[in-house]
Amino acid sequence: MTRLSLQPSRHPADYAFTHRLRTRFAETDAMGIIHHAAYLPYLEEARVEYLRAIGYPYDAVRDGSGTQGDAVEFAVLEASVHYRRALRFDDEVQVHLVVGAVTRATFQIAYLLTVDGDVRATAVTVHGAVDRTGRPTRLPPWVRDVHAGASDTGVDS
Amino acid sequence: MTRLSLQPSRHPADYAFTHRLRTRFAETDAMGIIHHAAYLPYLEEARVEYLRAIGYPYDAVRDGSGTQGDAVEFAVLEASVHYRRALRFDDEVQVHLVVGAVTRATFQIAYLLTVDGDVRATAVTVHGAVDRTGRPTRLPPWVRDVHAGASDTGVDS
Amino acid sequence: MTRLSLQPSRHPADYAFTHRLRTRFAETDAMGIIHHAAYLPYLEEARVEYLRAIGYPYDAVRDGSGTQGDAVEFAVLEASVHYRRALRFDDEVQVHLVVGAVTRATFQIAYLLTVDGDVRATAVTVHGAVDRTGRPTRLPPWVRDVHAGASDTGVDS
Amino acid sequence: MTRLSLQPSRHPADYAFTHRLRTRFAETDAMGIIHHAAYLPYLEEARVEYLRAIGYPYDAVRDGSGTQGDAVEFAVLEASVHYRRALRFDDEVQVHLVVGAVTRATFQIAYLLTVDGDVRATAVTVHGAVDRTGRPTRLPPWVRDVHAGASDTGVDS
Numbered sequence: 001m002t003r004l005s006l007q008p009s010r011h012p013a014d015y016a017f018t019h020r021l022r023t024r025f026a027e028t029d030a031m032g033i034i035h036h037a038a039y040l041p042y043l044e045e046a047r048v049e050y051l052r053a054i055g056y057p058y059d060a061v062r063d064g065s066g067t068q069g070d071a072v073e074f075a076v077l078e079a080s081v082h083y084r085r086a087l088r089f090d091d092e093v094q095v096h097l098v099v100g101a102v103t104r105a106t107f108q109i110a111y112l113l114t115v116d117g118d119v120r121a122t123a124v125t126v127h128g129a130v131d132r133t134g135r136p137t138r139l140p141p142w143v144r145d146v147h148a149g150a151s152d153t154g155v156d157s
Numbered sequence: 158m159t160r161l162s163l164q165p166s167r168h169p170a171d172y173a174f175t176h177r178l179r180t181r182f183a184e185t186d187a188m189g190i191i192h193h194a195a196y197l198p199y200l201e202e203a204r205v206e207y208l209r210a211i212g213y214p215y216d217a218v219r220d221g222s223g224t225q226g227d228a229v230e231f232a233v234l235e236a237s238v239h240y241r242r243a244l245r246f247d248d249e250v251q252v253h254l255v256v257g258a259v260t261r262a263t264f265q266i267a268y269l270l271t272v273d274g275d276v277r278a279t280a281v282t283v284h285g286a287v288d289r290t291g292r293p294t295r296l297p298p299w300v301r302d303v304h305a306g307a308s309d310t311g312v313d314s
Numbered sequence: 315m316t317r318l319s320l321q322p323s324r325h326p327a328d329y330a331f332t333h334r335l336r337t338r339f340a341e342t343d344a345m346g347i348i349h350h351a352a353y354l355p356y357l358e359e360a361r362v363e364y365l366r367a368i369g370y371p372y373d374a375v376r377d378g379s380g381t382q383g384d385a386v387e388f389a390v391l392e393a394s395v396h397y398r399r400a401l402r403f404d405d406e407v408q409v410h411l412v413v414g415a416v417t418r419a420t421f422q423i424a425y426l427l428t429v430d431g432d433v434r435a436t437a438v439t440v441h442g443a444v445d446r447t448g449r450p451t452r453l454p455p456w457v458r459d460v461h462a463g464a465s466d467t468g469v470d471s
Numbered sequence: 472m473t474r475l476s477l478q479p480s481r482h483p484a485d486y487a488f489t490h491r492l493r494t495r496f497a498e499t500d501a502m503g504i505i506h507h508a509a510y511l512p513y514l515e516e517a518r519v520e521y522l523r524a525i526g527y528p529y530d531a532v533r534d535g536s537g538t539q540g541d542a543v544e545f546a547v548l549e550a551s552v553h554y555r556r557a558l559r560f561d562d563e564v565q566v567h568l569v570v571g572a573v574t575r576a577t578f579q580i581a582y583l584l585t586v587d588g589d590v591r592a593t594a595v596t597v598h599g600a601v602d603r604t605g606r607p608t609r610l611p612p613w614v615r616d617v618h619a620g621a622s623d624t625g626v627d628s
Contacts, residue, residue: 004237025362025372026355026508028501030560031291035497036233037197041340044194048339048404058339059404076193080161080237086291089501090362090373134188134243182519182529183351183512185344187403192340198497205496205561215496216561246344247519247530318551345605350547351515354508390507394475394551400605448502448557 004078006100008110008122015096015112017053019046023091034087040079043111043123046095047074054146061140069140071132077106078126084119091115102147104138105129161235163257165267165279172253172269174210176203180248190243197236200268200280203252204231211303218297226297228289234263235283241276248272259304261295262286318392320414322424322436329410329426331367333360337405347400354393357425357437360409361388368460375454383454385446391420392440398433405429416461418452419443475549477571479581479593486567486583488524490517494562504557511550514582514594517566518545525617532611540611542603548577549597555590562586573618575609576600 012018027038051058064071087093094114101108111123131137169175184195208215221228244250251271258265268280288294326332341352365372378385401407408428415422425437445451483489498509522529535542558564565585572579582594602608 022359024355024359025500026358026506029496030499030501030503031230031232031287032501033291036236037194037201037497040194040197041338044340045338057404073188075188075243076240078237078239079193080235082235083233086232090371130188134190179516181512181516182343183349183515186339187342187344187346189344194340198495201497202493202495214561247528345544345546345601347605350550351508351511354511358508387502389502389557390554392551392553393507394549396549397547400546444502448504 003106003126004080004124006108006110006124008112008124010112010119012096012112012114016098017050019049019095021045021093023087023089023093025089028089036083039081039121042095043125046097047109050097056142072129072137072140074127075130076125077128081121081123083121087120099147102144107143160263160283161237161281163265163267163281165269165281167269167276169253169269169271173255174207176206176252178202178250180244180246180250182246185246190245193240196238196278199252200282203254204266207254213299229286229294229297231284232287233282234285238278238280240278244277256304259301264300317420317440318394318438320422320424320438322426322438324426324433326410326426326428330412331364333363333409335359335407337401337403337407339403342403347402350397353395353435356409357439360411364411370456386443386451386454388441389444390439391442395435395437397435401434413461416458421457474577474597475551475595477579477581477595479583479595481583481590483567483583483585487569488521490520490566492516492564494558494560494564496560499560504559507554510552510592513566514596517568518580521568527613543600543608543611545598546601547596548599552592552594554592558591570618573615578614
């Protein structure tokens, strides 16, 4: 897991964006908590809302519409989740995120999940751009710009 | 992610157990590949089959039946996946696993996913025992025994 | 499928409640559309929001807190979905629903899914109350009251 | 739900094919049973194995390789499940299926899910062929042939 270098902070103030979602009953398991695999779609949903918020809606990124360059998809290269306290059915979760560790070919995102300010999980994902045939390609320049804008946060990278 | 210490090997011979599964169409995404969140249930399915193979079926572990001690569940404390090459619909996947890094309260499992010998992903999960109320409890002694039996593999722990 | 008797209308005005949600990338499949199994959690999410809106939050119903009677869960006895036009990634979906066909032991819900007023799917689910051990039990009286309040809609029951 | 006409039998002998699968812990919910949405991927997995068994592997059907005609996908037009008795974690499920009600543009499949001979669910799905752009197209001729071969079963169509 060599590339995964971000250390997600446990302080919401260290993050650039927050997305709110509510857990689903379908995501619970027989332990009575949210199943651990359900967290990855939560992170993804937050990424999608973040891209929309900064003016790069992911469906436009994927089909190359707008002025932001060629069509690319952001493949997930690595994902790591630290489950600190269980989420439960009907919890309203704040997913905080910040982009970090941008290279020519990859970027990382750190996440903090909280419920009413209480830390539930931290996570990191590593992404690389691929073209529509699935081949790795350079990151669009705006990804680096996004990071530059967010890089004065307190997250280590 | 301090506890996550195993470095999963890319050689099937370093693993103690192999479970075969086939990817589902429901697990694909609009990139035409298996969605990254689908891998965590693959790891879990392999864990369940491993427990059955070594004589500790997980449903018996959960309800405390048999002679292996009190009812415990193995909560997932951390999970980390490195996606090396995409899985696709209808791929027959070999999920190799080995237990490592057993402490009084936690154990780790390293995974290697291959298709026809080709490496697709590596992963590590960290687990702790909880009782039926969700409270952390000591690992059953047999978990340590399982690790002792597997510890002469080439996986670093 | 003898109990499934509601005929869901294709007109939003025939429904008692509308819940908005956005499709997730994790819910797409290799056909480039939302996988058909993802619709059932959409219906469930709408049911949960409907119960909250009418003053019977499902987690309170499940644990019997508040004044609405004994703890019950609403098991799904039947579910039927008619996929009329595909949903796609990032679609903002309106899930319209109305309760109908209430008996002593079961109730049905009809659903209409639209995107920008365009019909995408209709569905019906049939539910029965079960206690915490999974045994069928009588419906709480408020379910019948809810239906009485909604029964002057145009949905056949 | 006008097209959905099959009445699934509760007798395994009325079905043309049986696929065995094991429920996953990830598919359980906080009621301690398999969540109702998990059944649709079970049906799909059984369809895929059936197509493989009769010589039309679905990935070959989808990319038009082999001699069976143009590339088509089988869109799900309707799906209906009758949950008769809960499935639980680690249950070994027999998914029985038979093709019926074939028209020029659609076909239906009836399903019976059993555990140790005990009926757990019945279901019907309705499918139509679409080309790679998602447009409806004629069914490949072999679908009709498959049905002709199976039509002397006891399932009403």
